[in-house]
Amino acid sequence: xxxxxxxxxxxxxxxxxxxxxxxxxxxxxxxxxxxxxxxxxxxxxxxxxxxxxxxxxxxxxxxxxxxxxxxxxxxxxxxxxxxxxxxxxxxxxxxxxxxxxxxxxxxxxxxxxxxxxxxxxxxxxxxxxxxxxxxxxxxxxxxxxxxxxxxxxxxxxxxxxxxxxxxxxxxxxxxxxxxxxxxxxxxxxxxxxxxxxxxxxxxxxxxxxxxxxxxxxxxxxxxxxxxxxxxxxxxxxxxxxxxxxxxxxxxxxxxxxxxxxxxxxxxxxxxxxxxxxxxxxxxxxxxxxxxxxxxxxxxxxxxxxxxxxxxxxxxxxxxxxxxxxxxxxxxxxxxxxxxxxxxxxxxxxxxxxxxxxxxxxxxxxxxxxxxxxxxxxxxxxxxxxxx
Numbered sequence: 001x002x003x004x005x006x007x008x009x010x011x012x013x014x015x016x017x018x019x020x021x022x023x024x025x026x027x028x029x030x031x032x033x034x035x036x037x038x039x040x041x042x043x044x045x046x047x048x049x050x051x052x053x054x055x056x057x058x059x060x061x062x063x064x065x066x067x068x069x070x071x072x073x074x075x076x077x078x079x080x081x082x083x084x085x086x087x088x089x090x091x092x093x094x095x096x097x098x099x100x101x102x103x104x105x106x107x108x109x110x111x112x113x114x115x116x117x118x119x120x121x122x123x124x125x126x127x128x129x130x131x132x133x134x135x136x137x138x139x140x141x142x143x144x145x146x147x148x149x150x151x152x153x154x155x156x157x158x159x160x161x162x163x164x165x166x167x168x169x170x171x172x173x174x175x176x177x178x179x180x181x182x183x184x185x186x187x188x189x190x191x192x193x194x195x196x197x198x199x200x201x202x203x204x205x206x207x208x209x210x211x212x213x214x215x216x217x218x219x220x221x222x223x224x225x226x227x228x229x230x231x232x233x234x235x236x237x238x239x240x241x242x243x244x245x246x247x248x249x250x251x252x253x254x255x256x257x258x259x260x261x262x263x264x265x266x267x268x269x270x271x272x273x274x275x276x277x278x279x280x281x282x283x284x285x286x287x288x289x290x291x292x293x294x295x296x297x298x299x300x301x302x303x304x305x306x307x308x309x310x311x312x313x314x315x316x317x318x319x320x321x322x323x324x325x326x327x328x329x330x331x332x333x334x335x336x337x338x339x340x341x342x343x344x345x346x347x348x349x350x351x352x353x354x355x356x357x358x359x360x361x362x363x364x365x366x367x368x369x370x371x372x373x374x375x376x377x378x379x380x381x382x383x384x385x386x387x
Contacts, residue, residue: 012071014057015064019072021048022335023079027086029342030093038346050368058374080237084230094229098301100341101236102294107321107333108243109290114319115328115376116256117283118263119168120177123184124318127157127288129191129310131295136203136305146208150296157292158285165284169277172266184312191307202306205299208235215300232301239297243290247330250286259283260379324362326372335373339365 025045032038052058065072087093106128113119131153138149164183168176192200207216208231215235219226250256261269262279270276299305321340325332343361365373 010060010063010067012064012068014060015068015072016075018052018057018061019075019079023083026097026338027083029338029346030087030096031090032346049373053369084226084233085224088224088226088230091227091229094227094233095301096342096345098229098232098236099298100337101233101240102298102301103318103321103341104333104337105236105240105243105294106291107318107325107337108240108247108330109287110318110322111328111330111333112247112250112259113283113287114322115330116250116259116263117280119280119283120180120319121284121287122177122181122312122315122319123164123187124287124291125310125312125314126184126187127161127291128295128298128314129187129305129307130157130160131292132205132299132305132310133191133197133203134292135296135299136205137197139205139300140203146210146300150208150293150300153296153299154289154291154293157288157295161284161288162281165281168284169280181312181315184315188307188311191310198306200307202304202309204304205302207303208232208297208300210235229301232297236294236297239294244330246286251330255279255282257379320362324365324372326374326376328376329372329374332372332374 028041029038029045032041052061083097084094087097106124110121110124113121134153134156135149138144138152144152164180167179171179191197197203207214209215213231215231216228218228219230250259258269258274259279261272261274262276266276295310298309317340321333321336324340325334325336339361369375
């Protein structure tokens with residue numbers, strides 16, 4: 001119920017500062033090579049994030065973003081253009097940015113499955129691989145335009161998922177998770193043994209060509225040359241934005257409420273007439289389509305895929321991104337994917353100890369923020385005052 005006076009609008013400067021800080025942090029982490037400087041930068045970013053969470057900066061940013069969604073989209077677009085300009089000739093940096101966006105999009109699909117519906121999926125890498133191998137096989141046959149090849153990757157992942165959902169629906173909790181885990185392991189063994197799919201040696205794949213736009217050629221904009229990887233950053237960025245919008249619409253609709261009910265208590269949901277299987281199938285289908293679609297993009301971007309790209313360990317990495325970012329909060333997968341994908345690559349100088357250091361960092365973050373980097377808010381019922 002509202003009071004006599006309307007609430008004061010949230011200030012927008014925390015939102016502007018947050019987007020500018022995120023763009024600057026991303027660019028710095030990608031460009032920096034000096035080991036000591038990298039350590040100092042990570043410590044500085046962690047200190048600023050901790051201070052923002054401790055003194056209300058995160059809450060102020062969330063309030064401003066909620067009241068000004070178009071300002072948020074505009075700021076993100078401007079920040080993305082700035083990052084692309086700074087990294088315009090850094091092939092490795094742009095490849096890392098595109099890879100982070102691919103992981104983030106797949107994890108938005110996992111958020112729909114795990115965070116909204118409570119359907120744990122330990123076979124995400126297998127569905128990514130399904131999309132990648134579908135793109136490879138369709139590319140070898142030739143004749144199909146690349147937009148259909150990419151969508152075909154998602155659809156084949158949905159088809160494979162429709163076969164897996166049958167045993168998943170007959171089990172609950174840990175047993176359903178174990179079913180997906182077994183499928184992920186079986187998928188990897190199948191790829192290793194299948195000579196038609198290249199066996200352990202894998203397959204080569206040509207790059208993307210969308211309606212005459214050759215992704216393998218450098219871009220020329222206003223006389224400035226941009227690396228061809230900018231094409232993939234733009235494509236993956238657009239797909240990530242669309243996935244974010246889809247997840248946001250689901251979360252804010254009655255469908256999101258029903259998915260929450262299914263996750264919280266299946267028995268109560270069934271008593272109130274909700275069809276548990278229908279909502280689980282919907283979440284599983286959406287998540288698997290995003291995984292297959294991004295798998296096809298990943299295969300086209302790297303130009304080569306092999307079974308070692310889609311192991312059970314990769315599925316665990318994707319699940320860890322969802323948990324680290326904050327289960328059920330789609331915004332959390334972006335910083336979590338950045339940490340999980342980029343940090344091990346930047347810590348190559350310490351060789352075998354880099355994964356140990358990375359694991360310690362993840363544990364420390366979860367100890368300090370048990371609900372993830374961006375914890376999901378509890379739903380509130382808004383009652384509009386009627387005159």
